[in-house]
Amino acid sequence: xxxxxxxxxxxxxxxxxxxxxxxxxxxxxxxxxxxxxxxxxxxxxxxxxxxxxxxxxxxxxxxxxxxxxxxxxxxxxxxxxxxxxxxxxxxxxxxxxxxxxxxxxxxxxxxxxxxxxxxxxxxxxxxxxxxxxxxxxxxxxxxxxxxxxxxxxxxxxxxxxxxxxxxxxxxxxxx
Numbered sequence: 001x002x003x004x005x006x007x008x009x010x011x012x013x014x015x016x017x018x019x020x021x022x023x024x025x026x027x028x029x030x031x032x033x034x035x036x037x038x039x040x041x042x043x044x045x046x047x048x049x050x051x052x053x054x055x056x057x058x059x060x061x062x063x064x065x066x067x068x069x070x071x072x073x074x075x076x077x078x079x080x081x082x083x084x085x086x087x088x089x090x091x092x093x094x095x096x097x098x099x100x101x102x103x104x105x106x107x108x109x110x111x112x113x114x115x116x117x118x119x120x121x122x123x124x125x126x127x128x129x130x131x132x133x134x135x136x137x138x139x140x141x142x143x144x145x146x147x148x149x150x151x152x153x154x155x156x157x158x159x160x161x162x163x164x165x166x167x168x169x170x171x172x173x174x175x
Contacts, residue, residue, distance in 0.1 A: 014049055014056060014093035015110050018042050023085060024067070028078035030087055032064070032071040040066050043073065045098050050075075051091040107160060109138075115167045117142045117150070120158060123173045125150075140167075148175075 022031035034042040043064040049056040064073035078084045102108060109131045117125045117140070126144020131152065133139075138152040150156060150171055159168040 013096045015096055016091050016093045018092040020087045020090045023081045024072045028080045028084040029072050029074045030084050032073050034071050045094040049093040115165050117167045119173055120170055
C-alpha cells in the first residue's frame, strides 16, 4: 500500500525541482527527471512535495542515486512497482526555504516569472511567462501584445528588480 504524508501546508512557496518519469525495478523505486544542476542535487532535498492531481503531498526520500543519464529514487511508502505507478508524471517540488539563497545577481527562474519587462527606453514588452533552457543560454518567454523570446544573458538583461517586479532589457521592441 502506498502512502503520502499529507497535503503541503503552503503550496505557494513550492519550487518545482523535477518530475517522476517512470518506475524502476521491483522495489518501487522511480525514475526522476531532475531540473537541478547538477542533476543529482535533487537528492539533497528531503522531504519532497509530490503533485497528485491538484494536491501536493509530502513524501520522504529514502534513497537515490544517479542512474544512466538520470536519477532513480526510493520514496517512503512505495515498495513495489504497482504502488509507485500512481506517481508517474508527478512534479517534485521543495519548499523555497529548503533551497540555498541565490548569490547576488542570481535568481531562481520562479522569481523571474511575472516580472514586467521593459526596454532601456521604458517601452513595455510584456511579462515573463516562463523560461526555456536551450543549452547555449536560457531564454525568457515574454508575453505582451505578442510573444517574444529574449536571451537571458548579461548583455541583454540589464537590471532585475524583484521588489519593483520589473526587468530592464537592452532589446529592440520591434524584434
